[in-house]
Amino acid sequence: MFSNDVKGSEAAQPDETKAERTRRKVYDTAMTLFRERGFDETTMRDISQQAGMALGTAYYHFPSKEAIIASYYESTQYRHHAYVVEHLSGHKALQDRLKMVFHSKIEQVQGDRRLLGTIFRYTGDPQHPLSVLGEGTRSLQQQSVATISLALRGERFPREIAELLPVALWGLQMGALLYLLYDTSEGQTRTFRLMDQSLALTVQLLSVARKPLLAPIITPILRQVSGILGDARINLQPPIKQPPTKE
Amino acid sequence: MFSNDVKGSEAAQPDETKAERTRRKVYDTAMTLFRERGFDETTMRDISQQAGMALGTAYYHFPSKEAIIASYYESTQYRHHAYVVEHLSGHKALQDRLKMVFHSKIEQVQGDRRLLGTIFRYTGDPQHPLSVLGEGTRSLQQQSVATISLALRGERFPREIAELLPVALWGLQMGALLYLLYDTSEGQTRTFRLMDQSLALTVQLLSVARKPLLAPIITPILRQVSGILGDARINLQPPIKQPPTKE
DNA sequence: GTCTATACGTGGATAGAC
DNA sequence: GTCTATCCACGTATAGAC
Known part of the structure; x- marks a missing residue:
């Protein structure tokens, strides 16, 4: 159902593709915000802004906020x-x-x-x-x-x-x-x-x-x-x- | 937290005030729709419309959709x-x-x-x-x-x-x-x-x-x-x- | 394939007029 | 108590840059 390659380790691997790096960036930023403010209080717009990317980019890698939690x-x-x-x-x-x-x-x-x-x-x-x-x-x-x-x-x-x-x-x-x-x-x-x-x-x-x-x-x-x-x-x-x- | 006088009986009592009648109407309509379509799929707009009242009216009697479930x-x-x-x-x-x-x-x-x-x-x-x-x-x-x-x-x-x-x-x-x-x-x-x-x-x-x-x-x-x-x-x-x- | 910018529709909730 | 108008966040779509 949800894609699944973030393994929770926040250490970047050197041979990551650009997409993987961005995806990880979304994931890590999201997790930080979730921990700070809570899930509901964090919007996808917050995440994308904090991660320094467009809203669409975050959605490109995770179809929904729930998908991040699934990861x-x-x-x-x-x-x-x-x-x-x-x-x-x-x-x-x-x-x-x-x-x-x-x-x-x-x-x-x-x-x-x-x-x-x-x-x-x-x-x-x-x-x-x-x-x-x-x-x-x-x-x-x-x-x-x-x-x-x-x-x-x-x-x-x-x-x-x-x-x-x-x-x-x-x-x-x-x-x-x-x-x-x-x-x-x-x-x-x-x-x-x-x-x-x-x-x-x-x-x-x-x-x-x-x-x-x-x-x-x-x-x-x-x-x-x-x-x-x-x-x-x-x-x-x-x-x-x-x-x-x-x- | 939530107000609480709907007792779940859908039978109207004769000595109800107008407010009580409206409140019950909201509750009953909401429950019917919840059962038919589910909670998330039912909007407060659906409820108020089905009950024949304005959106604000429904909100006057129940501060939120959750409050109806609480009842x-x-x-x-x-x-x-x-x-x-x-x-x-x-x-x-x-x-x-x-x-x-x-x-x-x-x-x-x-x-x-x-x-x-x-x-x-x-x-x-x-x-x-x-x-x-x-x-x-x-x-x-x-x-x-x-x-x-x-x-x-x-x-x-x-x-x-x-x-x-x-x-x-x-x-x-x-x-x-x-x-x-x-x-x-x-x-x-x-x-x-x-x-x-x-x-x-x-x-x-x-x-x-x-x-x-x-x-x-x-x-x-x-x-x-x-x-x-x-x-x-x-x-x-x-x-x-x-x-x-x-x- | 990856990302940006922007816009639209929907739904929860609220403010203020009556 | 009731209604109208409005706000805001969300998911989604799209057009186009690289």
Whole structure:
């Protein structure tokens, strides 16, 4: 739907074409203004003026203001994935890995809370290409699940848990992002605490669930949850098991 | 923030003032157009023209298009509460009561799925008076929790559960509404099934949690969840224990 | 292909006359 | 309370320069 080659890095590459440079200029200027004033308060005319170009030029590279946000949306997912891949080997225990994945996600968007809100705005419109739950962002959703699932690499879980855990964690991440939006505490410490506690609880529950004594009670419940979600067609497991990392 | 005397009933009252009649006319016309074409596709000019009045007149009664949606938002909560109060005595078992409460909520907004999406649009902006999670709708949130809690009347739960259940059910309702938005199944049967299954599971879990054998395992977990939520200041218990029903 | 300059129509919102 | 006139920002279109 939207073109997509700005990757969010604001460092210019030397072999950029002129068009790419202009496009980046639009993107960077827009992001700066969005962060300063907010999305709605920034007009395409502001952006083009600030970037020192004509209105038509900005529109030439981005069909709409939303398209700029779409680029940002994609770039965050891309960068998060890259970060996680790079830092995975430094964390061995499950809880450490989960913390790393979730912390980096929050830190990444921490300075852009207002922008984040702009992305959530389309959630109520399933048809909108930017709806975080809609068809239009399906591949981003699956990528996100895949990124999170990297933290689970090498772990062995019972079938039922292995099936539910990735989506559950994705939901947790969504919840954390939403909470972040509303978190006015200094440095958003509340969000981090909420996340850490939730993850600790999760890991704890996972180990409880593994106890053979409790299995007969827990397994049917998990099956039931699985059934409900499956029935509701809530399923974000990406079709490819491995995320796009060459190896 | 927004004025609020349209209660969503489209039946005119005989003792209405002229202003009230005009206001209702604006509201009713707007709702009809919103339902037919959608919120964004309906202009204030459309509304005023269809209602046979000047643009300025419509704006005199509603300071903005959003204010009309705000009225709708309030009226649904009001009507749901009234419905639940009226039908509570017909349902004795907990699960029946929950089903009644949740079904009526969904049925009430079933025809307005697009409008519902419009309400969710402001969730990303904590400052916005219409954000479903924001300060601006706090009292509506608490009313909604109170309405749901009516289904729990007379039930006895352990402290930890009694504390968590209302918010949890509110979250479930939010989830169901969100799911409804995306549910294209005939008559939204999927949403109803998802809800029924979730409620059945909930009731089942409640009875499991009551078993004395499992209490030592479950209670500390619930305490922990309670602690996390409390820490995060997620608390929607209305300050008044009893919702506004005279008795 | 990339960019500028300019103009038009639409829609939300407001001011002021009646 | 109601209407008319108006403002302003937006998306879009276009004609042409390089």
